[in-house]
Amino acid sequence: MRPRSIVIAGVGGQGLLTMGSLLGEALLRQGYKVSVGEVHGLSQRGGSVVVFVRYAEYQPSPVVAPGEGDLLVGLELIEAARRLPLLSRSGLAVVNDFLLPPPAAQRVPSREELVASIGKAVRSVFIEALPLAEKAGSPVAVNMVMLGALAACRSVDVSLESLKSVVSARFRGAVGAINLRALELGYEEALKKLGEEAQG
Amino acid sequence: MAGGSISGEAGTRRLLLGNEAIARGAVEAGISAATAYPGTPSTEIVEALAEVAEEYGFYVEWSTNEKVALEVAIGVSMMGLRALTAMKHVGLNVASDPLMSLGYTGVVGGLVIVTADDPNAHSSQNEQDNRIYGMHAYIPVFEPSGVQEAKDMARELFDLSEKYSTAVLLRTTTRLSHSRGEVVFGEVSRPSREARFHRDPERWALLPPYNLRKHRETLERIERLRGDLSSWRFNWFAEGDGDTLVVSAGAAHMYVAEALETLGVKPPLLKVSSVYPFPRGLAEKALEFERIVVVEELEPVVEHQLRVAASEAGKTPKIFGKELFPRVGELNAQLVASGLARALGVKYEPPQGPPAGVELPPRPPTLCPGCGHRAAYYAVKLAAMRARSNPVWANDIGCYTLGFYPPFRMADFTWSMGSALGIGMGISRFSKEPVVAFIGDSTFFHAGVPGLINAVYNRYPIVVVVMDNEVTAMTGHQPHPGSGFGPLGEPRPRVSIEGLAKACGVEFVEVVPAYDVWRARDATERAIRYVREKGLPAVVVARQRCALVELREKRRRGEKVTVYRVVEEKCIGCGVCVDRFACPAIVREGRVVKILPELCAGCGVCATICPAKAIVPAGESA
Ligand SMILES: Cc1ncc(C[n+]2csc(CCOP(=O)(O)OP(=O)(O)O)c2C)c(N)n1
Numbered sequence: 142m143r144p145r146s147i148v149i150a151g152v153g154g155q156g157l158l159t160m161g162s163l164l165g166e167a168l169l170r171q172g173y174k175v176s177v178g179e180v181h182g183l184s185q186r187g188g189s190v191v192v193f194v195r196y197a198e199y200q201p202s203p204v205v206a207p208g209e210g211d212l213l214v215g216l217e218l219i220e221a222a223r224r225l226p227l228l229s230r231s232g233l234a235v236v237n238d239f240l241l242p243p244p245a246a247q248r249v250p251s252r253e254e255l256v257a258s259i260g261k262a263v264r265s266v267f268i269e270a271l272p273l274a275e276k277a278g279s280p281v282a283v284n285m286v287m288l289g290a291l292a293a294c295r296s297v298d299v300s301l302e303s304l305k306s307v308v309s310a311r312f313r314g315a316v317g318a319i320n321l322r323a324l325e326l327g328y329e330e331a332l333k334k335l336g337e338e339a340q341g
Numbered sequence: 342m343a344g345g346s347i348s349g350e351a352g353t354r355r356l357l358l359g360n361e362a363i364a365r366g367a368v369e370a371g372i373s374a375a376t377a378y379p380g381t382p383s384t385e386i387v388e389a390l391a392e393v394a395e396e397y398g399f400y401v402e403w404s405t406n407e408k409v410a411l412e413v414a415i416g417v418s419m420m421g422l423r424a425l426t427a428m429k430h431v432g433l434n435v436a437s438d439p440l441m442s443l444g445y446t447g448v449v450g451g452l453v454i455v456t457a458d459d460p461n462a463h464s465s466q467n468e469q470d471n472r473i474y475g476m477h478a479y480i481p482v483f484e485p486s487g488v489q490e491a492k493d494m495a496r497e498l499f500d501l502s503e504k505y506s507t508a509v510l511l512r513t514t515t516r517l518s519h520s521r522g523e524v525v526f527g528e529v530s531r532p533s534r535e536a537r538f539h540r541d542p543e544r545w546a547l548l549p550p551y552n553l554r555k556h557r558e559t560l561e562r563i564e565r566l567r568g569d570l571s572s573w574r575f576n577w578f579a580e581g582d583g584d585t586l587v588v589s590a591g592a593a594h595m596y597v598a599e600a601l602e603t604l605g606v607k608p609p610l611l612k613v614s615s616v617y618p619f620p621r622g623l624a625e626k627a628l629e630f631e632r633i634v635v636v637e638e639l640e641p642v643v644e645h646q647l648r649v650a651a652s653e654a655g656k657t658p659k660i661f662g663k664e665l666f667p668r669v670g671e672l673n674a675q676l677v678a679s680g681l682a683r684a685l686g687v688k689y690e691p692p693q694g695p696p697a698g699v700e701l702p703p704r705p706p707t708l709c710p711g712c713g714h715r716a717a718y719y720a721v722k723l724a725a726m727r728a729r730s731n732p733v734w735a736n737d738i739g740c741y742t743l744g745f746y747p748p749f750r751m752a753d754f755t756w757s758m759g760s761a762l763g764i765g766m767g768i769s770r771f772s773k774e775p776v777v778a779f780i781g782d783s784t785f786f787h788a789g790v791p792g793l794i795n796a797v798y799n800r801y802p803i804v805v806v807v808m809d810n811e812v813t814a815m816t817g818h819q820p821h822p823g824s825g826f827g828p829l830g831e832p833r834p835r836v837s838i839e840g841l842a843k844a845c846g847v848e849f850v851e852v853v854p855a856y857d858v859w860r861a862r863d864a865t866e867r868a869i870r871y872v873r874e875k876g877l878p879a880v881v882v883a884r885q886r887c888a889l890v891e892l893r894e895k896r897r898r899g900e901k902v903t904v905y906r907v908v909e910e911k912c913i914g915c916g917v918c919v920d921r922f923a924c925p926a927i928v929r930e931g932r933v934v935k936i937l938p939e940l941c942a943g944c945g946v947c948a949t950i951c952p953a954k955a956i957v958p959a960g961e962s963a
Contacts, residue, residue: 143603202673222697222699222701245746246702
């Protein structure tokens with residue numbers, strides 16, 4: 142088995158590191174060898190951030206090189222587009238339909254342009270994560286919605302069950318309940334979208 | 342996780358960062374002390390140790406700078422106890438003076454110096470390769486090739502350090518420090534030894550003629566290690582097909598292992614983790630081959646040692662290294678596969694990803710909403726205008742370095758910790774325009790004070806603005822001597838920045854709240870005029886606790902943040918708040934602007950500077 146690669150792209154502060162380590166633990170529970178490549182330091186201050194999660198039957202290296210990614214999870218449209226070259230041409234992009242222009246940026250592509258160019262480059266599904274997170278109980282749970290969505294993608298082997306068990310081990314009480322709900326909502330939404338995509 | 346990420350019984354399995362793994366190894370080795378000055382990518386080592394310091398009973402400190410951190414660790418070792426100190430690669434430059442002497446003296450208690458290098462300069466001013474420091478200082482260098490190995494090696498290096506009476510360098514890199522992998526915990530040992538000062542002036546006082554004798558002994562020690570390390574368990578040789586040997590050094594082994602799987606080849610492989618001195622027995626083994634490919638990140642450290650060994654043995658193998666693998670930037674499995682494919686004569690086409698398809702705006706990191714640095718920059722810029730000056734903006738390292746970016750553009754240079762003052766002085770001696778030097782609070786304690794003393798003593802006309810947010814923010818809010826608390830959050834004395842400045846002999850010292858832009862502006866304007874007239878240094882301390890820390894504490898206390906809003910009818914669309922102040926919580930919406938409540942930190946500075954008085958606390962009418 143060649144190593145499988147998940148790329149998580151977004152803006153510093155969106156909870157990408159949490160997603161990476163939860164995914165890593167879930168894959169460990171499923172019996173794989175796992176590497177999670179994180180970014181610490183200054184770029185966490187609202188900069189462009191990318192986290193790599195890789196797994197295989199042997200210990201994979203922590204870096205995803207261009208063209209290698211099986212799945213791109215984008216928490217923001219510009220950042221998802223920025224990391225497209227890391228994805229394999231047969232890879233899948235699951236993207237939060239949310240545009241956050243960098244402060245003081247001169248030219249910013251529109252939401253429609255970004256959706257179109259991501260859609261043209263690779264197979265992709267777009268998810269409106271914020272309303273789902275709010276429905277689960279907190280706008281902060283966008284990262285959990287996207288994590289749930291990822292579990293619905295067959296191009297990688299993350300199961301919703303293992304994600305739920307690591308999330309409930311990590312978060313207790315009300316926060317835990319919100320996060321579990323967000324995971325489920327994201328999962329269901331992605332299943333629906335992937336179904337529509339397969340038909341359409 | 343109760344007790345922190347590295348607390349647990351032997352046999353516990355956990356997904357740890359490379360840095361946490363190193364910390365766990367130190368705990369298992371029974372350290373008595375850990376010291377550090379923070380710096381990416383090294384910071385999480387001592388952060389993880391601080392979390393379990395009480396549980397396992399050792400001492401942890403955030404030191405003023407890396408030189409002090411290393412010196413404290415040396416003192417602990419002279420008491421016969423084990424110590425770890427950790428720093429980023431450029432931190433070792435600051436600690437290099439005691440390091441060079443440490444090579445001569447050696448140690449009593451095991452002493453591990455972790456150097457976290459940053460190939461690709463993800464968060465640093467350069468990508469220096471600190472393995473070379475080991476050669477320079479006669480201190481052996483060890484480099485793990487995975488997270489589990491980082492834990493195991495860190496533990497064992499304390500034994501090795503004591504066995505050979507030498508400090509050791511444990512070299513990690515960003516990709517290892519900040520990647521997670523599974524780690525199985527081992528037993529925590531508590532060496533039952535008494536703290537005792539090992540008095541031995543002939544050894545510890547490096548005076549002639551003892552220092553020359555030490556130099557000789559040190560060379561002998563390195564030669565002994567060169568012999569003994571051939572059988573060290575983290576170095577190994579694996580038989581394979583063909584006559585080309587692949588040598589993988591340290592962290593590069595992560596990529597080599599994967600690249601060989603990808604290429605589907607199995608050449609003979611020599612994995613080396615003792616990168617200096619390169620073991621004699623392994624060099625002999627390597628030189629049995631006619632063709633040798635060395636894979637390592639950055640400088641050709643192992644490659645050159647092998648070339649020397651070949652030359653000494655009178656052999657002429659073909660050695661490939663840096664002509665196949667880049668010397669600039671970091672490696673990945675694809676780059677390594679490409680280089681290996683060429684050396685091994687197999688086919689390899691690296692995959693290509695789809696292009697982004699649209700032109701994307703860059704997204705550099707930004708000062709957070711509510712950051713006092715933004716208010717201070719805004720105020721200082723106004724002050725410079727009012728003083729009819731066009732200052733040279735000397736800047737330093739920290740979150741405030743982001744003043745480099747538009748709209749502020751207030752960093753004409755940033756160099757190394759404290760250099761805003763030093764280099765700024767050199768410029769100010771000959772500049773007609775004033776020099777305004779920005780320096781963070783943590784940086785001021787680290788390396789700013791000697792510069793300030795120089796400014797007083799040698800009479801420099803320089804305005805020093807201390808950007809005081811009361812913590813070391815950039816690396817994750819570690820405390821420093823001005824914070825008033827220690828690594829476990831416990832109360833500590835506060836060293837006063839303004840008190841220090843006055844004690845150094847600076848006559849013009851003013852402290853202003855950074856959010857009060859008018860006061861900050863006026864104080865800075867006075868400082869610029871004072872410096873011009875008197876030709877002497879002036880210090881302005883712009884103080885506002887880091888907004889992230891402030892928000893976190895408010896949340897903990899259950900306090901609500903009063904966010905601000907724009908009164909649309911009053912907004913004249915002038916753009917001062919978006920274009921000149923550039924708070925990420927403020928965005929344009931058509932003709933007017935809007936404040937995003939989920940980002941607003943409630944600092945209210947935008948309300949102060951709004952010329953139309955169109956910004957008010959949400960919930961209040963205008
Ligand atoms: C010699 C050295 N040690 C450590 C670092 C890492 N580092 C960069 S800036 C900084 C301190 C920043 O703190 P402060 O000066 O208080 O500024 P802030 O980030 O809080 O604005 C550190 C630790 C470095 N670049 N060089």
